[in-house]
Structure formats: C-alpha cells, structure tokens
Amino acid sequence: xLELAAIALVKVVILSFGLLTAAAYLVLLExxxxxWVQDRRGPNRVGIPLxxxxxxxxxxxxxxxxxxxxxxxxxxxxxxxxxxxLAPISILATALAVFAVIPFGDVLTLGGERTxxxxxxxxxxxxxxxxxxxxxxxxxxxxxGGWASNNKYSLLGGLRSSAQxxxxxxxxxxxxxxxxxxxxxxxxxxxxRTQANEGIWFAFAQPLGLIVFVIASFAEAARLPFDLPEAExxxxxxxxxxxxxxxxxxxxVAEFMHMITxxxxxxxxxxxxxxxxxxxxxxxxxxxGEAVPLWLGVVxxxxxxxxxxxxxxxxxxxxWTWPRFRFDQLMNLAWKVxxxxxxxxxxxxxxxxxxxxxxxxxxxxxxVIGLTWxxxxxxLIVAALLVPLHSDNRRRSIEPDLFGTS
Amino acid sequence: MRxxxxxxxxxxEPKLGLSGKMYLPLIFQGLTTTARHLVGxxxxxxxxxxxPNIADPLIYRGVHRLNRDQEGRVKCxxxxxxxxxxxxxxxxxxxxxxxWPDREKYPEHFVIDELRCIFCGMCEEACPVDAIELxxxxxxxxxxxxxxxxxxxxLLSVFDQTKDAEPPKSAGLPPLQRPEExxxx
Numbered sequence: 285x286l287e288l289a290a291i292a293l294v295k296v297v298i299l300s301f302g303l304l305t306a307a308a309y310l311v312l313l314e315x316x317x318x319x320w321v322q323d324r325r326g327p328n329r330v331g332i333p334l335x336x337x338x339x340x341x342x343x344x345x346x347x348x349x350x351x352x353x354x355x356x357x358x359x360x361x362x363x364x365x366x367x368x369x370l371a372p373i374s375i376l377a378t379a380l381a382v383f384a385v386i387p388f389g390d391v392l393t394l395g396g397e398r399t400x401x402x403x404x405x406x407x408x409x410x411x412x413x414x415x416x417x418x419x420x421x422x423x424x425x426x427x428x429g430g431w432a433s434n435n436k437y438s439l440l441g442g443l444r445s446s447a448q449x450x451x452x453x454x455x456x457x458x459x460x461x462x463x464x465x466x467x468x469x470x471x472x473x474x475x476x477r478t479q480a481n482e483g484i485w486f487a488f489a490q491p492l493g494l495i496v497f498v499i500a501s502f503a504e505a506a507r508l509p510f511d512l513p514e515a516e517x518x519x520x521x522x523x524x525x526x527x528x529x530x531x532x533x534x535x536x537v538a539e540f541m542h543m544i545t546x547x548x549x550x551x552x553x554x555x556x557x558x559x560x561x562x563x564x565x566x567x568x569x570x571x572x573g574e575a576v577p578l579w580l581g582v583v584x585x586x587x588x589x590x591x592x593x594x595x596x597x598x599x600x601x602x603x604w605t606w607p608r609f610r611f612d613q614l615m616n617l618a619w620k621v622x623x624x625x626x627x628x629x630x631x632x633x634x635x636x637x638x639x640x641x642x643x644x645x646x647x648x649x650x651x652v653i654g655l656t657w658x659x660x661x662x663x664l665i666v667a668a669l670l671v672p673l674h675s676d677n678r679r680r681s682i683e684p685d686l687f688g689t690s
Numbered sequence: 691m692r693x694x695x696x697x698x699x700x701x702x703e704p705k706l707g708l709s710g711k712m713y714l715p716l717i718f719q720g721l722t723t724t725a726r727h728l729v730g731x732x733x734x735x736x737x738x739x740x741x742p743n744i745a746d747p748l749i750y751r752g753v754h755r756l757n758r759d760q761e762g763r764v765k766c767x768x769x770x771x772x773x774x775x776x777x778x779x780x781x782x783x784x785x786x787x788x789x790w791p792d793r794e795k796y797p798e799h800f801v802i803d804e805l806r807c808i809f810c811g812m813c814e815e816a817c818p819v820d821a822i823e824l825x826x827x828x829x830x831x832x833x834x835x836x837x838x839x840x841x842x843x844x845l846l847s848v849f850d851q852t853k854d855a856e857p858p859k860s861a862g863l864p865p866l867q868r869p870e871e872x873x874x875x
C-alpha cells in the first residue's frame with residue numbers, strides 16, 4: 285500500500301514538473317513557430333544568463349517566467365478578492381489533475397520483474413469520463429475569472445467561453461463515443477492496446493470521428509480558430525483582462541495545458557498512442573511472451589511523445605492558417621455541423637460494432653474500413669450541401685424599421 | 691445607414707464548389723501555405739551581427755554630414771537656409787566673416803542637436819551649395835545629451851568617414867558660379 289502511494293507520488297512529481305516545463309517551452313515554440321510562419325526569426329537571443337551563449341533562445345521561458353513572478357501582484361480594488369484568486373488556481377488545478385488518467389507511455393520494467401504502468405492512476409475504469417468531467421470544470425475557472433473581475437469585457441469573455449465550451453463538449457464526447465463503442469472500454473491504456481494489437485489506428489478506422497474530435501478539441505482548448513474566450517483584438521484579453529503577474533501566468537499555463545491534454549487525447553484515441561508499426565511491436569524485435577523490456581518501454585514513451593509533439597505543431601500551424609470564427613459561425617458550426625457529423629459517426633461505428641463478424645466475413649477487415657471511408661465521404665458531402673454558408677451575413681430581406689432609427 | 695440605402699454596393703461572394711463547401715480541402719490548402727512559410731527564407735536582419743542592406747544611400751536619411759570642398763574647407767556659406775527650413779529647430783549656426791576670398795561668410799559654429807532632429811531631410815533640400823547632406827548611417831548612439839550635439843568638427847568627421855562609401859551628391863557638378871551680386875533692396 286505504502287509502496288503504491290510512493291510510486292504514485294513519484295509519478296505525480298515527474299508528471300507535474302514535466303508538464304509545467306513543457307508548457308513553458310511550448311510558449312517558446314509557439315513564439316518561434318509564429319515568427320517562422322510570418323518569415324521572421326523569433327526570440328533567439330536569450331541563452332544562459334550572465335554569459336553570451338545563446339542556445340537558440342532556450343533561456344526565453346526562464347526569462348518569461350521570472351518576469352511574471354517578479355511582477356507586482358496587483359489586485360484591482362473593484363474585484364471579488366476570494367473568487368479573483370480562486371479562479372486561476374481552479375483552472376490550473378483541473379488542467380493538471382486531468383493527467384491522472386492519461387498514460388504517458390506503456391509500462392517500464394525495472395529489475396527484470398517489476399513493471400510500472402506509466403499512468404498516475406493505473407487501471408481506472410472510468411478514465412475517459414474523468415478526463416471529460418475535469419476538462420468541463422475548466423469552464424468554471426474561466427467564468428469565475430470573468431465574474432470576479434467585475435468588468436464587462438471580462439464577463440463577456442467568460443460568457444462566450446462557457447457557451448463555446450458547453451457547445452463543443454457534445455461533438456467531443458460523440459467523437460470519443462465512436463472509439464468507446466468499438467473498443468468497449470473507457471480505459472485510455474486499453475484503447476491504445478486495442479489499436480496496437482490490431483495495428484490499425486482509429487484515425488484510419490474512424491476518419492469521421494477523428495475530424496469531429498480534432499475540431500471539437502480545438503474549440504475546447506480555445507485555440508485560434510475558436511479562441512473567442514480571449515479574442516485579444518475584441519475583448520482586450522477576455523476573462524483574464526484584469527489579471528497580471530503570477531495569476532495571469534497560471535491562466536496562460538493552464539491554457540497550454542489544455543492544448544497538451546487535447547493533443548494527448550487525439551494521439552491516444554485516434555493515432556495509436558505509443559504504437560508504431562515495427563518500432564514498438566515486441567514480436568517484430570523477436571521478443572517472446574508478454575514481458576516488455578525496459579528499452580522497449582522507453583521507445584514507446586518516445587514514440588508517444590513524438591506523436592504528441594507533431595499534433596501540437598499542427599495546433600500551432602492551424603493558428604496561423606485559419607482566422608477566428610464569428611460567434612454565430614461558431615455556434616452554427618457546433619450545432620448544425622459538428623453535432624450531426626458526430627451522431628453520424630456514432631451510428632456508423634455502432635453498425636460496425638454490431639455487425640462486425642458478418643461484415644468482416646463478407647468483406648474482410650479492409651473492406652469494412654473502406655466502407656467507413658465511403659460513409660465518411662458521403663456524410664461530409666451531404667453536410668456540405670445542406671449547411672448554408674456561414675460566411676455570408678447579408679440581410680436577405682429588408683426588415684421593417686421598428687425603432688425608426690434610420 | 692439602412693440596408694436598402696442605394697449608396698451601399700453589395701458584392702457577390704465567389705461561389706464555392708463542393709470541395710470548398712466541405713471546408714477540409716481548403717484547410718489543407720491553407721496549411722500548405724503556412725508550412726511553406728514555416729521553412730521558407732526569413733526576412734529578419736540579425737542586426738548587430740548583420741547590417742541591413744540600405745537599398746539607395748542617396749535617398750536614405752541618416753546622420754548629417756558637412757561636406758568639404760576640393761581644398762578641404764567646409765563648403766557651408768552660413769546662409770541659414772537650413773536652420774530656417776528645419777521644422778524641429780535643431781540647427782544652430784554662428785556665422786563669421788569668411789577668411790577665404792570666394793565667399794562672404796562661413797560658419798564659425800555649426801551645431802545640430804541630433805536628439806531633436808526628426809531626420810526629415812529639409813536641410814539638405816534647402817542648402818544652396820550642397821554643404822549639408824544626410825548619410826546612410828543610422829545607428830548613432832550616445833551616453834549623454836551633450837554628446838548628441840554634433841558640432842562642426844564632428845559633422846566634418848562624419849564626412850571624412852563616409853565620403854568614400856557615399857561620394858558627395860553634387861560631386862559631379864561644377865563648382866557653383868555666382869554672378870556678380872546685385873543688391874536688391
């Protein structure tokens with residue numbers, strides 16, 4: 285018992301430090317990628333302090349963090365002090381707590397016998413539900429911050445954010461549901477193992493689910509096509525307008541944490557987790573039995589992290605590709621496009637799961653997957669033909685001038 | 691303004707094809723553009739190590755210089771046209787009787803307050819003898835305000851520094867031939 289607690293504690297410490305450092309360096313990566321996309325170089329000067337060694341700007345996160353920490357911790361006089369302090373703590377705490385059930389590798393075998401599962405709470409059967417419950421709690425941090433700031437722009441940012449997060453929770457869950465229906469488990473490590481055993485990632489087996497899930501998780505993480513909660517240009521920063529110093533830092537770190545969570549979920553649910561053909565298969569290396577040697581465990585961690593990195597890079601590139609949606613476009617997309625697409629995906633996956641045996645007998649595994657792709661394409665075409673273009677905001681008819689304002 | 695105001699011109703949006711309405715092809719088209727810029731050449735000049743390439747020093751407006759004539763004397767005739775033209779009032783000239791026979795006056799003191807100067811180039815435009823010119827030196831710094839008052843010697847030394855890289859803009863012209871002055875009352 286004590287030993288279990290000790291192992292869990294070590295995992296918690298490693299994971300928290302790793303995540304916070306990762307968030308700091310992702311800020312640097314974000315700035316560099318932003319610069320590169322705009323044909324600039326980005327911050328490349330800050331290196332080791334007190335020397336002239338530059339290290340491609342790797343000292344920048346340290347400088348940024350110190351700046352935030354040593355800034356005056358200013359509390360405006362018109363805010364609700366308790367809530368004002370509680371909001372960033374709650375959002376960061378929930379963002380970190382999500383990682384209790386997210387596997388960051390497979391298993392590590394130490395000393396030949398002992399295996400350590402690389403997840404803080406191993407064998408938690410409701411893992412996926414826990415993830416979604418906690419990421420919904422992020423809304424509270426946002427709306428609490430907006431409310432406590434006692435500022436109309438912050439409140440508007442908080443309101444917009446809560447509406448958005450609630451709207452996109454549904455397609456996100458529907459994307460997950462497709463995976464759960466097929467695998468029959470809510471444990472994220474089991475989902476990876478299913479994909480690894482079969483050698484077919486769910487990205488190939490459920491393309492529609494991938495599309496719905498990725499777009500919805502962009503909205504959940506409030507990344508750029510969906511960053512209405514912040515919307516620097518419109519809401520002067522949204523819910524964290526009144527925040528500065530270390531509290532603002534907590535908000536910013538939590539934001540990056542949401543992006544990391546979303547990337548982990550995309551990789552685990554749809555991109556095979558730590559699996560990569562030939563590289564992580566025990567059989568391909570000629571290893572007998574179930575045991576996973578230490579080095580293979582490390583290879584699997586590296587593969588998982590590499591995939592997460594690629595997805596994060598995709599997040600950052602999309603930021604500079606797609607302009608922000610207007611609020612009505614955002615809502616239209618959620619309720620009129622993403623929700624039907626998600627339902628179509630669930631129905632398709634339910635059919636595949638129910639008639640798996642006869643379908644596979646008749647068509648083979650490849651045939652079933654091909655059928656899914658045809659279904660996906662048809663669904664997308666139908667959606668494209670039926671959904672009106674949301675970019676067009678002209679008035680179709682002249683409404684009566686009720687208020688005589690003209 | 692009403693929506694049916696005749697002054698409003700409604701523009702038809704280009705029609706999207708099926709692939710456009712499906713969004714995803716357009717997203718990938720956009721992503722290729724972004725990715726191309728991600729790895730493409732960068733425009734930033736890493737300044738202290740790398741000097742920016744000034745396309746045409748002739749029209750660049752940097753630090754001033756006072757030109758010398760062929761004999762090495764200051765070209766300025768202390769006519770005060772530059773000081774009059776200067777919108778920032780940063781040129782201070784003290785004229786004196788010229789020791790040379792070819793002109794009446796010369797500047798005994800010629801001071802430009804570089805901190806006050808807005809680098810508009812009006813002095814260069816106003817100068818009748820092409821004595822004051824703006825060079826392409828742009829990174830002038832100093833530790834005190836006094837250091838940034840550029841006097842005649844300093845301005846002449848700027849000329850000595852830059853004359854090879856940037857020959858005087860009137861170098862090709864013959865020396866100014868003045869007709870015998872008639873006094874207008």
